[in-house]
Amino acid sequence: MKYATYRRDGVLRVGIVDGSELVDPQAVEHASGELGPQAGWFANMTEVIRHAPQSRELAQCAVALSAARGIGRLALKDAELCAPMLPSTILCAGSNYLSHNAEKASSDTSGKEPEFFVKTADCVVGPSDDIVHDSALTRKLDGEVELAVVIGKPGRHIPRERALDHVFGYTIVNDVTARDRQVRFRPDGSSWYELGRGKVFDTSAPIGPFIADTEDIPDPQDLGIRSWVNGELRQNSHTGQMIWSVAELVHVFSINLTLRPGMVIITGTPSGTAWSTDKELGGKWSGGNGIVPAAGYLQPGDVIECEIDGIGRLRNRVIAA
Incomplete structure (x- = not known):
C-alpha cells in the first residue's frame, strides 16, 4: 500500500x-x-x-x-x-555505496563505517516543490537519490535480525548537497568533510512522492535506484549494492538514539553525482550502467528526478534564490 x-x-x-x-x-x-x-x-x-x-x-x-x-x-x-511527512529527525548514512566512494575524495571513515549526519524537517520540501540554488551558500549544488526508511515502531539497541520489524515503509529523499561546503582540504592535500553546512540547508531534503509500506516492499535490498537531470540518466544502480543494509543501519542508528515513529533514515547514494566530474574536489568519473557524466553542478532551471522501484518518481526544479 x-x-x-x-x-x-x-x-x-x-x-x-x-x-x-x-x-x-x-x-x-x-x-x-x-x-x-x-x-x-x-x-x-x-x-x-x-x-x-x-x-x-x-x-x-x-x-x-x-x-x-x-x-x-x-x-x-x-x-x-505535498511531502508525505515532515520527519521529526532525518538520520543520514553517507558513503554507503562502493561505487560512490570510488568517484569522490575520501574521508577518514569512507567505506569503514556509515558517515553519520542529521537533517531536520526544516530541510524538507515535497514533490514538485522547488530546490533553491542560493549562490551565497554554494556554487556547487549537487543531488543524490537515496532510499529513505520510515520508522514505524520505537526501539533502542535494536538487533539486526529484528531491525526490519521497526520499519513502517520506504520513500525517496534527494540528499541535496553543497559540495564546496562539504569537501575541505588540508595543507597536505588530504580532505575532510563538513557535513553540517554541506548538507543542512533550506530545500536540501526533497521527499516523496509516496510512502510504500513493507507489504509493498518486503526486501529493501532488491530495488532499482535512478536519477535524471534534464532527462539525462545520472545515477543507475541497485540497493543491493549498499555496504550497510537497511537492517544494519537501523541497528547502528538505534545505538545512538531511540528510534521513534516518524523518524527517517536515508541510506546513501550510488555513483553518478556531479561530484564525480569535479577534479577540483577530488572527483573521479567511473561511468557504467548507461549513466551520463554531468557537465556541471545543478543550476537554476534544471529539473532533477529521483526514482526507486516500488515507490515512484520524485521531481523537483532548481530555482535561483
Missing part, C-alpha cells in the same frame, strides 16, 4: 494510492460513516504510522468502500501532492 499527503481546501490530508486515483479515508468516512473516529488518523501521516498495523487495515477498508460506492476519490494527477 502507498500513502500520500495532499492539500485539500488548504488542509493537509493523507490519501491512499489506488492505481491512478487517490482515496481519502476521511472523505470516505464523511460520506459513509462506516470507518469510525479512527479515520481521523489520516489527518496526519505520523498518526497513520504510529497506529500501524490498525491504520493499514483501516486504509484497506477505505479503499474497498471507496471502490464499491464511488466515494472519497480523486484523480492522482489532480491532487496537490
Whole structure:
C-alpha cells in the first residue's frame, strides 16, 4: 500500500494510492460513516504510522468502500501532492555505496563505517516543490537519490535480525548537497568533510512522492535506484549494492538514539553525482550502467528526478534564490 499527503481546501490530508486515483479515508468516512473516529488518523501521516498495523487495515477498508460506492476519490494527477511527512529527525548514512566512494575524495571513515549526519524537517520540501540554488551558500549544488526508511515502531539497541520489524515503509529523499561546503582540504592535500553546512540547508531534503509500506516492499535490498537531470540518466544502480543494509543501519542508528515513529533514515547514494566530474574536489568519473557524466553542478532551471522501484518518481526544479 502507498500513502500520500495532499492539500485539500488548504488542509493537509493523507490519501491512499489506488492505481491512478487517490482515496481519502476521511472523505470516505464523511460520506459513509462506516470507518469510525479512527479515520481521523489520516489527518496526519505520523498518526497513520504510529497506529500501524490498525491504520493499514483501516486504509484497506477505505479503499474497498471507496471502490464499491464511488466515494472519497480523486484523480492522482489532480491532487496537490505535498511531502508525505515532515520527519521529526532525518538520520543520514553517507558513503554507503562502493561505487560512490570510488568517484569522490575520501574521508577518514569512507567505506569503514556509515558517515553519520542529521537533517531536520526544516530541510524538507515535497514533490514538485522547488530546490533553491542560493549562490551565497554554494556554487556547487549537487543531488543524490537515496532510499529513505520510515520508522514505524520505537526501539533502542535494536538487533539486526529484528531491525526490519521497526520499519513502517520506504520513500525517496534527494540528499541535496553543497559540495564546496562539504569537501575541505588540508595543507597536505588530504580532505575532510563538513557535513553540517554541506548538507543542512533550506530545500536540501526533497521527499516523496509516496510512502510504500513493507507489504509493498518486503526486501529493501532488491530495488532499482535512478536519477535524471534534464532527462539525462545520472545515477543507475541497485540497493543491493549498499555496504550497510537497511537492517544494519537501523541497528547502528538505534545505538545512538531511540528510534521513534516518524523518524527517517536515508541510506546513501550510488555513483553518478556531479561530484564525480569535479577534479577540483577530488572527483573521479567511473561511468557504467548507461549513466551520463554531468557537465556541471545543478543550476537554476534544471529539473532533477529521483526514482526507486516500488515507490515512484520524485521531481523537483532548481530555482535561483
